[in-house]
Amino acid sequence: MSRPRILSLYEGLFAGGARVLHTNVITGLHVDGAHEHSVLSIASQARREGALQPMTDDPRYRWLREAGIEVSDLGREAGVVAPAPESFTAAELEIAADAAARADVILTLKEQPLGLLLALDARGLLPDVPIAACLHRSDPTHSGAAVRWLGELAASGRLTSTISCAESTSDAYARFLTPAVDRFVIPNGVDLARYRPKPYERMPLRTQLGIAGAAPVVVFAARFDAMKDPGLFLRAVASHARRDARAQYVMCGAGMTADNTALTAAITEAGAPADRIHRLGIRDDMPRVYRSADIVALTSAFGEASPLCLIEGAACGATPVTTAVGDAAQVVSGIGLVTPHDADAIAGAWAKVIARRPDYRAAALAARHRVGSGRMLDAYRGAIDGLAERADVAA
Structure with a gap:
């Protein structure tokens, strides 16, 4: 097959370790030619911890654009509560459906964007492609309704796998998943050329x-x-x-x-x-x-x-x-x-x-x-390639 097209769904682009990690992963895999990545952010700005954080001011946004990754958004403002499936408008779902239709694999950064996938699925707009939720918490009960959306997507058979950054994360979320959902654990790593003593x-x-x-x-x-x-x-x-x-x-x-x-x-x-x-x-x-x-x-x-x-x-x-x-x-x-x-x-x-x-x-x-990030990128590449191959066989 040609280079797999991977869509990552973000709740928003604002300060946070999980966003740093996921952005580093997809920029690395895009630049090295493993996949063709794109990003859809539900929010164009975030109001969190008392600060307004526009997406275009965020370093993660700049990293994505500098790597040549397409970034689109639904124009919302992210807050403390993730957007529920019923909150999405027809216009927002049309944008999301178009982005999803061009993907061979869909990744979500944490469980918060899963409400969007449930909304698409309820309207018959979610393509039949592998979906992996990338998880970065060890206590899903603090995720509010989003962890319930994870369970609903798993029960529907639409969630293919989870990729957790820690064993504690994978274990904590296991009870919300069905046995059919594959669980990967890929420990975090960092760019040693950037994070080094000077x-x-x-x-x-x-x-x-x-x-x-x-x-x-x-x-x-x-x-x-x-x-x-x-x-x-x-x-x-x-x-x-x-x-x-x-x-x-x-x-x-x-x-x-x-x-x-x-x-x-x-x-x-x-x-x-x-x-x-x-x-x-x-x-x-x-x-x-x-x-x-x-x-x-x-x-x-x-x-x-x-x-x-x-x-x-x-x-x-x-x-x-x-x-x-x-x-x-x-x-x-x-x-x-x-x-x-x-x-x-x-x-x-x-x-x-x-x-x-x-x-x-x-x-x-x-x-x-x-x-170092090398072994982490290799593991993500392998997991995503496996999902893409599954989609190719199904097609």
């Missing part, structure tokens, strides 16, 4: 922020959301700052800005030193941020699967310290620390890493080979 880049961001070269820096790369538990991070900052007068803390991601009053209130409530917390918001230079850091911290309460920030930070030489969520413990095995959901315990782990910083940095850099 000693001379340790200082530029520190200098910009007024942070001394010898000061310990803890980076929290996450959106301002209950899943990420920024309150726990800030309580750990308060505990750690009392132990270490030199340490500085960097928060980046959607909502991590000085004009977010909820974040300001959380800093005050935690008793954390506001003058040592740098709120940088959404960044498109995360390798530079990680290279300035000693620790990349994650304090998530639920939902994480294979957290990308831990892998990215470690590949740049930062030591990952995380709560035990999803497959995080496996991700940081041998290169970082896992903590309970306790501020003092987290602060103690940070202190331990700082005290033995050269050893932990050396361990992270020695393990870079295991987090």
Whole structure:
């Protein structure tokens, strides 16, 4: 058969690790000639974590376009709740049906876009092609109605497979699927050419922020959301700052800005030193941020699967310290620390890493080979080619 045509459905193009991962996968497979990829985004902008994020301003959108991937959208605004099947208009379904009709395989980024596929199926507009849901959570109960749509699509026989980024994800979603749905697990990986140590880049961001070269820096790369538990991070900052007068803390991601009053209130409530917390918001230079850091911290309460920030930070030489969520413990095995959901315990782990910083940095850099994107792209290529071959045989 000719080069398979793969359509990816996004709820929207806005800040988030799953979008980074999926976009890297399809751009890599498109550029190397494995497939012809295209993207349909339900939303053209997102209002999340108190920020309006237009699709065309998003780095993921730019990566797709620079790779020559067609990107279209339905013009909606994404919010906290994914669009239900009954909410789609005839005009929106016509656009989606046209995009789907040109695909040999359909991928969905997470379960949120599945409402669109159910709406197409209910009107006889969904082509008979393999459909794979790419899943990136370890707690589907926090997906709202979207996990029910996953179950409905599986029960109808239209869902062919799931591709999960972690064993915890695959296991968590299994109860919503039928035995006929194939389940693949492909661990996350990162571009080691982009996420790599550059000693001379340790200082530029520190200098910009007024942070001394010898000061310990803890980076929290996450959106301002209950899943990420920024309150726990800030309580750990308060505990750690009392132990270490030199340490500085960097928060980046959607909502991590000085004009977010909820974040300001959380800093005050935690008793954390506001003058040592740098709120940088959404960044498109995360390798530079990680290279300035000693620790990349994650304090998530639920939902994480294979957290990308831990892998990215470690590949740049930062030591990952995380709560035990999803497959995080496996991700940081041998290169970082896992903590309970306790501020003092987290602060103690940070202190331990700082005290033995050269050893932990050396361990992270020695393990870079295991987090590269090459084997991940090969696995996705194989899974998608298998789906395309199935469609070719059926035709």
